[in-house]
């Protein structure tokens with residue numbers, strides 16, 4: 001699954017029922033806010049998080065689990081790459097939609 | 108328009124019920140994602156970056172006003188108030204919930220629509236000329252044949268698991284508005300000396316990472332033989348197409364490997380075996396299908412409408428809109444009116460629910476309740492009386508749909524790109540927006556003349572960049588968005604492959620490069636020469652120098 005990447009990592013997935021993007025907290029629960037995500041540096045920690053995510057996928061809560069590179073933004077975890085940053089925010093051409101509006105994206 | 112018979116209704120309703128059951132089992136955990144994914148894809152449900160995405164087929168790009176209103180309703184009730192019309196004449200909804208998808212599909216089935224075969228390695232929605240059945244320049248209406256192909260290919264058991272996806276396009280006019288040469292199979296309607304209708308058949312066109320222009324394997328297949336001949340082509344492909352490598356699995360690779368002559372020979376050999384079997388359409392059935400596409404009863408009117416000419420003189424924008432957005436109808440006094448979905452700084456192909464409703468009511472009032480979707484991501488009212496143009500323009504303009512840029516530089520095709528698409532390397536839409544802001548003067552656009560810019564966010568080429576007069580391809584350069592510029596492509600009857608001009612740019616540099624290319628053209632063109640002709644005459648060198656010279 002995940003490529004061996006160095007540096008801090010975080011886990012992103014989509015919720016099964018509505019597809020919305022979620023990030024894994026340290027306790028294995030999911031948050032719509034990237035800043036809530038657990039960051040792991042050591043291989044063992046990444047694997048532990050990854051195992052929790054796989055368990056959640058197997059329990060049919062999420063799909064499309066990915067271990068991704070993380071960075072910090074305003075002191076909080078945030079995806080390092082464009083594609084996942086896009087997931088954390090919403091479409092750049094519709095700033096009225098997605099998480100850039102609210103963590104529930106219902107507005 | 109085609110109207111479902113009881114079989115069509117039965118199979119679409121059964122399909123919705125089946126998918127409802129599959130979704131329930133997935134939600135309960137009785138199906139894993141691995142098991143469910145192919146099932147949802149068969150019903151047009153993808154997973155994109157932010158959410159699921161539902162791709163709804165608009166068979167051969169034809170919609171009734173009621174169907175359009177239903178799309179608007181779906182956008183409002185189940186999505187975020189808008190939809191995206193695509194280069195394959197489909198519509199995509201970007202935010203549906205898995206749990207609500209069966210309801211959406213039922214709402215579609217109720218107006219004779221579905222999302223079947225909008226994904227997967229099967230025969231996809233057949234595309235055609237957006238002016239089909241209404242344009243002055245066609246041999247015959249391609250929609251009846253497209254419908255026939257739809258019926259034959261829907262749930263075709265032998266062709267449900269082809270080596271790769273399969274796209275057929277058909278044109279009834281010599282002017283190719285359907286990019287038929289870029290499709291797995293392209294069909295061009297022709298008449299033989301006896302006045303009978305048939306098809307020139309091209310095989311092996313396609314975009315993606317290996318762009319290929321289709322080659323003719325038969326100059327004239329009689330209309331009565333259409334399905335058996337297609338069946339023979341597909342059978343050769345299904346047996347020999349490469350299943351070991353997804354990048355080599357399209358028919359274009361097999362057709363290149365075999366060569367057009369050998370492909371034709373094998374097709375003929377297979378065809379000889381099946382030709383006289385009952386597959387081919389009984390005449391009554393062909394006549395029944397054709398009867399749905401009878402031309403609407405339009406009373407002949409004068410092509411000279413003083414009120415339109417006067418308003419055009421007074422109001423430059425209206426005049427430009429009439430000039431650029433209309434095409435001559437086969438009945439005098441009428442036009443095919445293109446509604447540009449490329450407003451200044453807007454998102455190519457996006458329409459809000461309110462805009463969809465407006466287009467539906469205009470279709471009811473002025474266009475026999477008919478609407479078309481073009482592969483260039485615009486909407487068309489096919490049967491508009493010239494005298495009604497001022498009233499229609501007033502309504503469209505008020506709703507932000509009055510752009511007069513059809514066929515001009517800002518009538519840009521752009522795929523969803525990294526703003527939505529999980530496969531993307533780079534964003535496409537913001538480039539289209541930036542270009543449309545830099546070239547926002549309609550006088551300047553008209554002076555530049557016909558120029559097609561096509562943008563894809565990755566090599567899959569959903570935005571047709573290989574066929575752009577100017578093509579733009581998004582690539583990933585060390586984690587940054589980077590854009591290559593290509594010149595000289597065409598999706599029309601003079602199809603050609605665009606060639607990469609040189610190294611890529613960032614998102615600002617690429618827009619500068621487009622401006623430089625246009626400046627070279629304006630400086631070098633001879634009289635009324637269009638961009639593509641100038642490029643073909645001069646070759647890439649002068650453009651290259653202008654774009655990269657100063658580096």
Ligand code: HEM
Nearest residue numbers: 153193194195313314315316357522523528530567568569
């Ligand atoms: C969920 C989003 C999409 C996905 C996953 C997707 C995937 C792909 C892939 C993998 C290919 C390359 C096929 C090949 O070379 O074998 C392709 C080609 C293509 N897609 Fe998409 N696409 C998406 C959205 C779109 C949209 C929005 C359009 C229309 C605007 C579109 C129209 C096309 C066209 C015209 C081609 C190139 C023609 C060809 O098949 O050779 N796709 N797509």
Ligand code: SF4
Nearest residue numbers: 522528531564565569
């Ligand atoms: S070209 Fe690439 S980025 Fe654009 S829609 Fe197709 S797959 Fe996505």
